[in-house]
Amino acid sequence: MSVLALRLAGPLxxxxxSARFARRTTETAPTKSGVIGLLAAALGRDRTADLSDLAALSFAVRIDQAGTRLRDFQTARHAVTGKAMPVSERFYLADAVFVAAVAGDDELIRSLHEAVRAPTYLPFLGRRSCPPQGPIxxxxxSGHDPVTVLRNETWQAAEWHQERHHKKALVTLPLLSESVGDGPxxxxxxxQPLSFDPNHRRYALRNVVSTTVDVPNPRFRPAQEPSGTTRPVPVPRHNPEALLTQLPPQAPLDGH
Structure with a gap:
């Protein structure tokens, strides 16, 4: 089994x-259906194509930089009739960074790796209005599961965000993984994507377990004392018995 790791970062x-109709919400981290859709587009698959091989991939995601939730109002007109559509309320994550990992058959992961390096359709972070910041x-x-890979992956947050935490040698990051079988x-x-067909999109339920992982901070700087600071000299513990034990033995006095 092989694992493909993806850095998902962008302005939005x-x-x-579960977003429907005029209110389009966002989860706090990338969904499996969103990442599978990104991979299917990179492969050049049509929306009506079979997704069974991609849907069977194991999936996990780590929140390296939570970002800020934004709300926007959008207007639109019907493409055919020109009639004004209802005002929609849309939510986004700004300045967020995630590391997602998918695991599966070696050959499939190899083809996905080639696809994200030279995608047929450009990848987007959930919506077409959300392009990635750079290469994903x-x-x-090889030989690992998604959770193990995310526990060992370097911290991918923006440099300015890492700098904010320069006093911490380790940072604690949320990690979301799938629960299967008798797991928690x-x-x-x-x-869980079943079909991206625009006429009949279908998704199944999936159990998500939330844990945390500690990763090193590459911008950690130990606290330094200001120049000119005089450290107090430690005072030894008072122990008069120690002086008595160091006296040389004396001869007894005459007559005693």
Whole structure:
């Protein structure tokens, strides 16, 4: 089994799982359906294509930089009739950074790696209005599962965000993974993709378990004392018995 790691960063991201109609919300981290859609587009697959091989991939995501939630109002007109459409309320994550990992058959992961390096359709972070900041490819790992890869992946937050935490040698990051079989039961999320067909999109339920992982901060700087600061000299503990034990033995006095 191989794992493909992806850095998902950009000015705006939006990862909806239950968003419908005029209110389009976003989850706090990339959804499996959103990442699978990104990979399917990179491969050049049509929306009506079979997704069973991609949907079977194991998936996990780490929140390296949570970002800020934004709300926007959008207007639109019908493409055919020109009639004004209802005002929609849309939510985004600004300045967020995530590391996602998918695991599966070696050959499939190899083809996905090639696709994200030279995608047929450009990748987007949940919506077409949300392009990535730069290359999303972090490479492949062999013989590991997604959680293990994310526990060992370097911190991918922006430099200015890492600098804010320069006093911490380790930073604690949330990690979301899938619960399968007899594993712990987490939060139920409807983001397991079954079909991206515009006429009949379908998603199944998926259990998501939330944990944390500690990763080194590359910008950690130990606290330094200001120049000219005089450190107090430690005072030894008072122990008069020690002086008595160091006296040389004396001869007894005459007559005693």
């Amino acid at each position: 991201q939006s990862w909806g799982s 490819d972090l490479g492949t790992r 039961r987490g939060t139920t999320l409807r983001d």
